[in-house]
Structure formats: C-alpha cells, structure tokens
Amino acid sequence: MPSHNILGTSEPHQDELELRRSSALRMGGETKLAKRREKGILDARQRIDRLLDPDSFQEVGLLSTSVMPQDRAQTPADGKIAGYGRIENREVAVVSNDFTVKGASSSATNGKKIGHIKRVATERGIPIVFLGESSGARMPDTMGARGMGTMLGSDPTQYLRMRETPWAAAVLGDCYGSSTWYTCCSDFAVMRKGAVLAVSSPGLVEQALSETVDPQTLGGWQLHAETTGLVDRVVDTDEEALAAIRTFLSYMPSHQAEAPPRAEPTDPGASAAQIAKLIPPRRTQVYDVRKIIAALVDQDSQFEMKPQFGKVAVTTLARLDGQVVGIIANNPLFKGGALDTDACEKITSFIVLCDSFNIPLILLVDTPGFSIGPEAERRRAPGKIMNFMNALSLCTVPKLSVILRKSYGQAYLNMGGGRNSDEVAAWPGAEISFMDPHFAVRIVHGHQSDSPEFAEALSEMERDNSVYGIAEIFGVQAVIRPEETRDHLIRLLGVHQLRRTNGVGEHLMRAWPTSY
Amino acid sequence: MAKLQAKSEVSGSVWKIETAIGQKVAEGDTIMLIESMKMEIPVVVESAGTVTQILVAEGDAVVEGQTVAILDT
Numbered sequence: 001m002p003s004h005n006i007l008g009t010s011e012p013h014q015d016e017l018e019l020r021r022s023s024a025l026r027m028g029g030e031t032k033l034a035k036r037r038e039k040g041i042l043d044a045r046q047r048i049d050r051l052l053d054p055d056s057f058q059e060v061g062l063l064s065t066s067v068m069p070q071d072r073a074q075t076p077a078d079g080k081i082a083g084y085g086r087i088e089n090r091e092v093a094v095v096s097n098d099f100t101v102k103g104a105s106s107s108a109t110n111g112k113k114i115g116h117i118k119r120v121a122t123e124r125g126i127p128i129v130f131l132g133e134s135s136g137a138r139m140p141d142t143m144g145a146r147g148m149g150t151m152l153g154s155d156p157t158q159y160l161r162m163r164e165t166p167w168a169a170a171v172l173g174d175c176y177g178s179s180t181w182y183t184c185c186s187d188f189a190v191m192r193k194g195a196v197l198a199v200s201s202p203g204l205v206e207q208a209l210s211e212t213v214d215p216q217t218l219g220g221w222q223l224h225a226e227t228t229g230l231v232d233r234v235v236d237t238d239e240e241a242l243a244a245i246r247t248f249l250s251y252m253p254s255h256q257a258e259a260p261p262r263a264e265p266t267d268p269g270a271s272a273a274q275i276a277k278l279i280p281p282r283r284t285q286v287y288d289v290r291k292i293i294a295a296l297v298d299q300d301s302q303f304e305m306k307p308q309f310g311k312v313a314v315t316t317l318a319r320l321d322g323q324v325v326g327i328i329a330n331n332p333l334f335k336g337g338a339l340d341t342d343a344c345e346k347i348t349s350f351i352v353l354c355d356s357f358n359i360p361l362i363l364l365v366d367t368p369g370f371s372i373g374p375e376a377e378r379r380r381a382p383g384k385i386m387n388f389m390n391a392l393s394l395c396t397v398p399k400l401s402v403i404l405r406k407s408y409g410q411a412y413l414n415m416g417g418g419r420n421s422d423e424v425a426a427w428p429g430a431e432i433s434f435m436d437p438h439f440a441v442r443i444v445h446g447h448q449s450d451s452p453e454f455a456e457a458l459s460e461m462e463r464d465n466s467v468y469g470i471a472e473i474f475g476v477q478a479v480i481r482p483e484e485t486r487d488h489l490i491r492l493l494g495v496h497q498l499r500r501t502n503g504v505g506e507h508l509m510r511a512w513p514t515s516y
Numbered sequence: 517m518a519k520l521q522a523k524s525e526v527s528g529s530v531w532k533i534e535t536a537i538g539q540k541v542a543e544g545d546t547i548m549l550i551e552s553m554k555m556e557i558p559v560v561v562e563s564a565g566t567v568t569q570i571l572v573a574e575g576d577a578v579v580e581g582q583t584v585a586i587l588d589t
Contacts, residue, residue: 337555368555
C-alpha cells in the first residue's frame, strides 16, 4: 500500500524517489533562480558544473533537509550542496552554498554534510573547494540556549586546519558566517567584484553599533585585495572565479604526502638576454621585478598571490622547466623594495603555503632593508619580521636564493642570505652590507656628509661591498650572470629535490595560522 | 572632472619635482621623486589629468600617505 510522500500525494515507492530528487534539484525555485540569471550570477549547481570536469559530480546528501519539521519541504539539500568531482582528472570535494534556500544558512543537517566532506577529503587526500555565498547561522533555529546547543559547536574539528589537503574558496556573493570562516581557513581565496566578505551584515552592524555602512566598504573586494589581504585574487564573474580555482589547484598536490604535479616544460616568454637590461643604470633607481620573473619562468606560468596587497613583495606560484616553484621577490617598484609589515605578512603566509604542500622556494633579492620608523613600529614590524624569519627557518622544502642587487641588514637573512637558504647565488652587481655606507659613516663616526672626513670614512665603509668579498669566503656559492639564472635554478632544483622522501617535506608549519 | 590626490607611498624627503602646475600627465607618469632608504621612489599618477597643485618643495620631509600634489582628472 503506497504511503503519502513529502508532497502529500500517494505515489508508488520508485516514483517517490524520483519526485524527491527532482524536487531537491529545483533548489529555491524558479523565481529566485531567474533573478540570479538576470544578474548574470550562477546558481549553486551551475557553479559545481562549471568548476568540475564534465559529468564527474557525485553528490552526497541530495535528499537532506532541515531537521525542523515545518521547514523540511522548503530546504532542498538543506541549502548547501556537497559532493565529489574531478578537476583535471584529480578527485576534489566541493561544498556549494545555495543562497536560494534560506540564504544557505548553516544548520544541523548541512553542518553534518560539511563535516562528512571534510572527514572524507582529509582521510582520502582530496582537496576541498568551498563556493561561498551564505547568510550565517540559520535564524531563528539557532536562537536561545537550546538552539545554540542544537545547531552549533558539535564538531570540535569544524574549523581546525592542519593542511592535510589544499583548500580553495570563492567569495561569490554575500558571505557572512561559515562562508567567511572557510574562506579565511583556505589556502586560496578568490573574490568576485560585488560580493561581500565580512563577519556580519550591514544590517546587524547598524543595529549593534548604530553605524550605517555600505556593504562594499564593510567587506568589498577593494578592502580585501588592498587592505586586509584576506583575498588572493579578484575577478569579475563567477566563471572567472571557478577558473582561478582550477588554475590554483594545478600547482598543488592532491594532499601533503605527494609532490606537486609537473607540467610540460616551456621556455620563458621573454629572452634571458633581456634580463640584464631590466635593471636600471643607477643603483638608486627602481624597476618592476615581475618583468625579471617573467623572463625566468616557463611562459605564462606565473600565478601571483595577493598582487594588490603588500606590493613591496611579489609572491607568485610559477613553473621552472615544468616544475612548480614558489617565488618570493622584493619589488623595488614599490617603496624602493624596503619591506613593510604587509609584505612580511604576505611572505610568511606564502612560505607556509609552499612548505606545507612540498613546493620549493625561490627567493629573488633586491631590498635596501626593512621599512623602519614610527609607522612600521606601530604596525608591529619586529614581530612580523620574526614571524617571517621563523617561517623561513622552519622550511623543509628546498630554498634557493639569488641576490639580484641590494641585500642589506636583517633583510639579508630574511631573504635567504647565508645559511638561510640551501644555495645562494649573486649577480655581479650585488651589493651586500649591513646598512647603506652613507648612514654607517654618520652612525660610527658622527661625520656629516659635507665634512672633509666624510669621503675617506665613506670609502672605508664601502670596502668589501663588492660581491667578490662574500664569494671569496664561500658566503655565496656562486656569482652568476643574469642570463645564467634560469639554468642555474633549474639545475639546483634538480640537485635539491627531496629524493629521500619522494618530494615530500616535513610540514613543520602545517598548523600555523591561516591568515596574518 | 574629479580631483585626484597623488600621495607619497613612503616617508622620506622630496628629491626632485618632475612636473609643473598646468602640465598634462598620462596614467603611469612620474611627477616627483621621493628619497627614502637611499632609493629614488617615484610618485606615479594613477590616471591621466592635469596637475593643479604641488603641495611640497624639493627638500621637504614627507610621511607615508601624505598628499604631495593634486590633479584634475
């Protein structure tokens, strides 16, 4: 005897399954879906479709709903769609927030679903992709002590991150609550312009603080790309965000116990002979180090992280002869290359990423030192410099450094000088010293620059500034010409590969913070 | 027409002013060089426009974020 199904009609058993499946696939209904289409915004299932290789999505929890009896019929997939799929034929796990269903709010059932995905992905060595657009914890279900106890806090590992596998997140709409948390816990975050990433909505801010704030001011792309650095890349469309995630994952291993995938080697986009011409004639002039990087790495292989944040440093994934590397470079174009606290934080974050996923580091050095002064101190420069130094010291992936021009003071160490990288090379024009000789004369002797004793004291301080002074005492392992740099790095990557452990490091920073 | 503030990205001193009031500049042009950490740091214009005010003189000290010139864009 057929019983009544969720829709209140009597259907035979097999058709009930079909009814439930097709009902769940309709998400929040055609009206809401049409509104999104008009705005050119993808829905949760379209996003999964575009993200993954065709026909590879295996859903979990299609038929899940709210635990609240009165909401069962209005909560297809309980507002968060999850499952497994493939990207470039490698398994990934995905959570896609369905904003058309109660704002994709977090609840008991979808919490279990995410927990399941995390457990499987972590145990089986699969990256996780979070497609964010959610309104936070479900209201009113989460209100009150009983509501809180039911809905939140049941999983002590909910926001635990040990970097067993890479996580990538997209901010694709209003993100409050879980979408924001998972974005901050991820290794890569891409944001679509117009989306919002914040702790709480402008509506709540207005009530709690009596402050009216525009959503873009509160958590828009410009804030996160330039000021907070919480977002690695900014794009114009959902499709571009999904493509960025696919690209990021192509540099990553599936899990921390394997080396990153190798690609077909290609030559650089610019000729090696051009490199030397990119350094300006006067040592006080600036240039854009990204042009030098482009002449060193495989063509079109650069994938820069946080390009608008901490611009004094460039942190970019790239390939050398098909092998993934993480490049950290000082960019004299900004602040003359003097490292400020934003740059230190960006570099620290990048070191943790590369070291956790077995990606060798290349450090390209041209810095007059750390940025100093009251503003730097207010921004906790000493602490940031030491976090950076600590991170570099804890690396167990190969570290190769090349001193292009200046390397001064503590920054000499932070950028891999001495034994802080595995092999140090320097270009013939490299200048290495503790501080600029003009400053040193004043500090040591007290002479003013227009005094007669200054010139003699200056030439004393400039003694042994030449790179051959450090080469003679084996303080650098090689002096190389700019056009020799690419081959030099490729050769040494080959020597320094972690052959005793199949390319896998010790991951001493796997539990370091996920944002700085 | 909008007013664009050109700012110094570093604390240091004004080394060379490479523009004049009334000059038309293109996006990416350098209008001033600031000396900091013994480096020549360019003040680069973010969009094309005309320089209407130069707020500093060569030799003046500047702080990070200080507006050094105003342009009509």
